[in-house]
Amino acid sequence: MSFPKLWSFHGGLRLDGHKQESTRLPLRAARLPERLVFPLLRRDGRLAAPGAKPGDRVLKGQLIAGGDERLDPPIHASTSGRVRSIEELPLPHPSGLAGPCLVIEADGEDAAVEIEGLANYREHPPEELLRRVHQAGIVGLGGAAFPTAVKLAPAGRRIDTLIVNGAECEPYITCDDSLLRHRADEVLQGAELLRHILHAERCLLAIESDMPEALTTAERALREGGFDRIAVVPVPAIYPTGGEKQLIRVLTGREVPARGLPADVGVVCHNVGTVAAAYRAVVLGETLTSRIVTVTGRGVRQPQNLEVRLGTAIADLVAQCGGYTDEAERLILGGPLMGFALPSDELPIVKSAHCVLVAGRGELAGSRPAQPCIRCGACAEVCPAQLLPQQLYWYSRSDQLERVLDHRLFDCIECGCCDVVCPSHIPLVQYFRAAKGKAIAKQREREQADRARRRFEARQARKAEEARERAEAARRKKENLEKSAVPEIRQAIERARRKRAEKTDQHATSDTPGRS
Amino acid sequence: MLALLAVCLLFALFGLLLSYASRRFKVEGDPLVDKIDAMLPQTQCGQCGYPGCRPYAVALARGEADINQCPPGGEDGVKNLAELLGVESKPLDTARGTEKPKAVAVIDEAACIGCTLCLQTCPVDAILGASKFMHTVIAAECTGCELCLAPCPVDCIRMAPVRETAATWRWPEPGAVRP
Ligand code: SF4
Ligand code: SF4
Ligand code: SF4
Ligand code: SF4
Numbered sequence A: 001m002s003f004p005k006l007w008s009f010h011g012g013l014r015l016d017g018h019k020q021e022s023t024r025l026p027l028r029a030a031r032l033p034e035r036l037v038f039p040l041l042r043r044d045g046r047l048a049a050p051g052a053k054p055g056d057r058v059l060k061g062q063l064i065a066g067g068d069e070r071l072d073p074p075i076h077a078s079t080s081g082r083v084r085s086i087e088e089l090p091l092p093h094p095s096g097l098a099g100p101c102l103v104i105e106a107d108g109e110d111a112a113v114e115i116e117g118l119a120n121y122r123e124h125p126p127e128e129l130l131r132r133v134h135q136a137g138i139v140g141l142g143g144a145a146f147p148t149a150v151k152l153a154p155a156g157r158r159i160d161t162l163i164v165n166g167a168e169c170e171p172y173i174t175c176d177d178s179l180l181r182h183r184a185d186e187v188l189q190g191a192e193l194l195r196h197i198l199h200a201e202r203c204l205l206a207i208e209s210d211m212p213e214a215l216t217t218a219e220r221a222l223r224e225g226g227f228d229r230i231a232v233v234p235v236p237a238i239y240p241t242g243g244e245k246q247l248i249r250v251l252t253g254r255e256v257p258a259r260g261l262p263a264d265v266g267v268v269c270h271n272v273g274t275v276a277a278a279y280r281a282v283v284l285g286e287t288l289t290s291r292i293v294t295v296t297g298r299g300v301r302q303p304q305n306l307e308v309r310l311g312t313a314i315a316d317l318v319a320q321c322g323g324y325t326d327e328a329e330r331l332i333l334g335g336p337l338m339g340f341a342l343p344s345d346e347l348p349i350v351k352s353a354h355c356v357l358v359a360g361r362g363e364l365a366g367s368r369p370a371q372p373c374i375r376c377g378a379c380a381e382v383c384p385a386q387l388l389p390q391q392l393y394w395y396s397r398s399d400q401l402e403r404v405l406d407h408r409l410f411d412c413i414e415c416g417c418c419d420v421v422c423p424s425h426i427p428l429v430q431y432f433r434a435a436k437g438k439a440i441a442k443q444r445e446r447e448q449a450d451r452a453r454r455r456f457e458a459r460q461a462r463k464a465e466e467a468r469e470r471a472e473a474a475r476r477k478k479e480n481l482e483k484s485a486v487p488e489i490r491q492a493i494e495r496a497r498r499k500r501a502e503k504t505d506q507h508a509t510s511d512t513p514g515r516s
Numbered sequence B: 001m002l003a004l005l006a007v008c009l010l011f012a013l014f015g016l017l018l019s020y021a022s023r024r025f026k027v028e029g030d031p032l033v034d035k036i037d038a039m040l041p042q043t044q045c046g047q048c049g050y051p052g053c054r055p056y057a058v059a060l061a062r063g064e065a066d067i068n069q070c071p072p073g074g075e076d077g078v079k080n081l082a083e084l085l086g087v088e089s090k091p092l093d094t095a096r097g098t099e100k101p102k103a104v105a106v107i108d109e110a111a112c113i114g115c116t117l118c119l120q121t122c123p124v125d126a127i128l129g130a131s132k133f134m135h136t137v138i139a140a141e142c143t144g145c146e147l148c149l150a151p152c153p154v155d156c157i158r159m160a161p162v163r164e165t166a167a168t169w170r171w172p173e174p175g176a177v178r179p
Helices: A126-135 A175-198 A212-225 A244-252 A272-282 A314-320 A378-382 A389-397 A401-406 A417-421 A428-483 A487-511 B002-024 B031-039 B053-061 B074-085 B117-121
Strands: A035-039 A063-065 A081-090 A098-106 A161-166 A202-208 A230-235 A267-271 A290-296 A304-309 A328-333 A355-360 B103-107 B157-161
Touching (some): A035 A081, A126 A175, A126 A272, A161 A175, A161 A244, A161 A272, A175 A202, A175 A212, A175 A230, A175 A267, A175 A272, A202 A212, A202 A244, A212 A230, A267 A272, A272 A290, A290 A314, A304 A314, A314 A355, A378 A417, A389 A401, A389 A428, A401 A428, A428 B053, B031 B053, B031 B074
Parallel strands (some): A202 A230, A290 A355
Antiparallel strands (some): A035 A098, A081 A098, A290 A304, A328 A355, B103 B157
């Protein structure tokens, strides 16, 4: 399939990629750790129900938590062993807070459950394929971790184009690149599978033009596999081309409406890693128990990509990459622009963790003291969401929440382009994240207050009703007593009446003798 | 256990029925009272001197109450009320109480004697239980009003601060120190 024309999106930046560092060494499997940690906190704040309890023996691929809701794909044990505990442990999360985690002690056997794959998946209905994708615990591996099966069922909307996102645009991250170099065929097989599920006419596999090796391998695999509905499309290396809305714009010229979904314009977009995982799940019967993680930065001796079992500690990965260098300074989960700092390396790899960046001294722009905004407009020029960051900043700072929302705060993808160019070094994105947090908290508070109001009113109504019933009951009791339904009382009343009547009778006979 | 379950079920049923009834038979509200009520925190604690947020809203609309009487609403709440009613803002009347971090009631279930006294005071029916069975607070519905503390004859209810989790955590403003 040929592919002629590309569009462009507003703003964006050409950044120094820093991709070579982690791609010099080939992809390899990380070693089996002794202890694996699986956080149970779900995206919605509830806890995934544990499917195994301390003491249980579990096999690789066995469900250990969650999975009963479509929005909560299950978590599986990534090797065989024993569940040691369910306990509070620090989470790989910007808050640095702890949360309940399930801990597995590996037994070293790595025995797996047997699940039969569907080599002939075309003969099965899409619902069954979707169920398998869900049951295998597949979520977006590009960083967002959104449930894949949900994204593959765009209720009622027709999808003509499936986009497979290999445009790994954030500097330093190369896990998609290394997947394409080593397993392009899996990505293409997966793309074909998802295209089949969606009934999409075509599939576009986007790869950044500064990933020449990935491009060549993908193109070769495409020719050899005869995938005639898939096209490999090189896209310019402009950050953030890999953003979902930006990539859709670049490849199709379509504009996803604000707060809309790609499906609204007939497109569904999945990361290359997700697509390969879906293939392994449906066709090979494998659950999601590992992912590729880039370990890079000047703070680590041998930057490289590792195939990592979920639950492995970050410290373990760094050790397998030769350990820290003397200049290691900051530990970041994710890339330099969208990632967040970690307080410790004793944190587990989860499904969304695509990169561990150990920054060396001065490697990343540190936090320089912020100066006042000079309204230069540089931020607005580079904003891929076409926002006015300087306005957003102004209103966030002065706490005018309504105004920030009017300026489409929630369309900000937190790409960090504005941060990079701001001559006054204002930490714009953090202001926007804080403002989003406030808006969400306020919304929650409002919902809670509304519930309390309803419950209070219901209680008032119930109490009024009870008081009315009590009054009614008292009135009826008196009435009933008078009518006296109980036979003894009625007989007693009858007797009393008869006696009275007899007395009056006697009086009557004695009183009126001579009348007849 | 079965009895408790049955009671829970009954409660749920009553709740449904009553919420329907309250909507079905609701008196046409005064729009100003509704607006004020929408601003109040709905803790229903009575610290304002009225038996709940709506009664306070009614008093405010009639001009019978002052705008600084609601401690859970805090200084922000007073400011918002001042803006809505077009009057000068003033500091919160701290004699009535101060704004506290959100907490929910927790019943020490081992000590609870099942007297139902707390259940009768809870303004939002957030306590489940029946006579002689231990009682439990539905944390998600508890407003933290503290009204159930005083009536408990064995003092087995305490207020526990709501713990921040990774899901409720929010990014701090730049410059703000991380706790
Ligand atoms: S780039 Fe910085 S200084 Fe320039 S307008 Fe934007 S926020 Fe202000
Ligand atoms: S972080 Fe938000 S405001 Fe800044 S450039 Fe990116 S999308 Fe625009
Ligand atoms: S003091 Fe309590 S009852 Fe009164 S308005 Fe405030 S929250 Fe409601
Ligand atoms: S459980 Fe206690 S503190 Fe919570 S709402 Fe009911 S009475 Fe108030």
